[in-house]
Amino acid sequence: MERKLMKGNEAVGEAAIAAGCRYFFGYPITPQNELPEYMARRLPEVGGTYLQAESEVSAINMVYGAAGAGARVMTSSSSPGISLKQEGLSYLAGAELPCVVVNMMRGGPGLGGIQPAQSDYFQATKGGGHGDYHLLVLAPAYVQELVDLVQEAFDLADKYRNPVMILGDGVLGQMMEPVAITKYIDPRDLPKKEWATTGASGRRPNLINSLYIDPVELAAHNRKLAAKYQRMCREEQRFQEYCLEDAETILVAYGVMARICRSVVDMARHSGLKWGLFRPISLYPFPGDALYDRAKEAGVRRVVTAELSCGQLIEDVRLALDGLVPTELLAYPGGLVPSPAEVFRQAKSERGALNGCSA
Secondary structure: OOOEEEEHHHHHHHHHHHOOOOEEEEOOOOOOOHHHHHHHHHHHHHOOEEEEOOOHHHHHHHHHHHHHOOOOEEEEEOOHHHHHOHHHHHHHHHOOOOEEEEEEEEOOOOOOOOOEOOOOHHHHHOOOOOOOOOOEEEOOOOHHHHHHHHHHHHHHHHHHOOEEEEEEEHHHHHOEEEEOOOOOOOHHHOOOOOOOOOOOOOOOOOOOOOOOOOHHHHHHHHHHHHHHHHHHHHHOOOEEEEOOOOOOEEEEOOHHHHHHHHHHHHHHHHOOOOEEEEEEOEEEOOOHHHHHHHHOOOOOOEEEEEEOOOOOHHHHHHHHHOOOOOEEEEEOOOOOOOOHHHHHHHHHOOOOOOOOOOO
16 A cells, blocks of 8 residues: 655545545635645646635635535635635535535634634534534544545535535644555546436426525424434444543543543553543544443543633533533643643643633
8 A cells, every 4th residue: 555645734635536526615724725725736637626716705605506516525724714614504504515624723713823723613513604504523633534534524425415524723734644545536436416406408407405485394404404413423423442441531532632642641551540532533423422431431530621722522521421420621722732741741630621711
C-alpha cells in the first residue's frame, strides 16, 4: 500500500475526489485555505468544477443546486464561515439533499482567532440553523482517519439523503501525516439518484423543496425526518476505546484532544494510575450508550472530559451518564492547545473546571 505524506486539508481534497466528488464551492478562511486551493488545482484535472463563491452564503446555496442535481458535492470553511452557511444547511437537511461539509474549527466567538479550537460542537451537533434538523457529524483525530471518514461521509450522505459534517480543527488541517487512498470511484459508477432534478424526459418531474405551507404537511415532513435521525442514532454511533478494561478514571475527548489524552493515559499508566480513554468518533449521533456501559463497570470512579472549549462535549457526556459517576471538565478555550503533561497534571489534581470556565 503506497503512502504519501500529506497535509490534512489537502488530504481531505484528494479523499473527496477519490469518493467521486466533482464539485466544490467555497470561500477562503484560515485555517482551511489549503483545501479550496487544492481543489482549485485538482478538480479540473479530473473533469470536475471548482468555484470560489462571493461568500459563504453563496457557496452553500451552490451546494444545494449541485446536490439537487444528484452530484457528489462538498464545501468547507472554518467556524464563522460555517455560521454563515447555517441557513443553507437547514435548507439542505429540510430538502433531504446529500452533501459533505468540512469545518476546520478555530477559536471564537465572533471572528475569534485562527488558532485551533473545538467550540463549534454545539453548532455542529445541535443544529446551528433553524428547525428540527440534524447533521451526521464525524470527528477524526488522525489524517488517515480524516481521509477514511471523508470518503465514508459521501456514502452516508447518499444513504440518508442528509448533509454530513466532518468536524476537524486547525491542528488536523495543518498537520502532515502519511496517508493511503486506495479506492477511487468514477462518478459514473455511482447508483443513479432517481429523486434528482436531472430533467424529466420520459418521467414525471421531480420536485425538491423544503417549503410546506400547510402545517399538517410540514408536521408530517418533520416526523419523517425525525424517524431518519432516529435511524442514524441506532446505526451510526462510532467510538474508540483505549485502556478501559480496568480503568478507574475515564477521559473523554475527540479530535486532536483525544490524541493528547491518549498520551495522558500512557503517562498515567506509567505512574501506576488506572486511566483509560473513550473517544467519540460520531458526535451526532453521540455514542452515549457505549459510554454509559463503560462507566458503570466496577471500579470506575469518575469521568473527565477534556475539550478545546468552555464545556460543550461535557453536556452530552453528562446526559449519557445520567449521574452514574462524577464528571469533571478540563477546558482549554480560545485556541489554547495543552501539552499531555499539562492535562495529566490538571486531571490528576481532580479540580474540575479549569481556565476560568465552568460546566
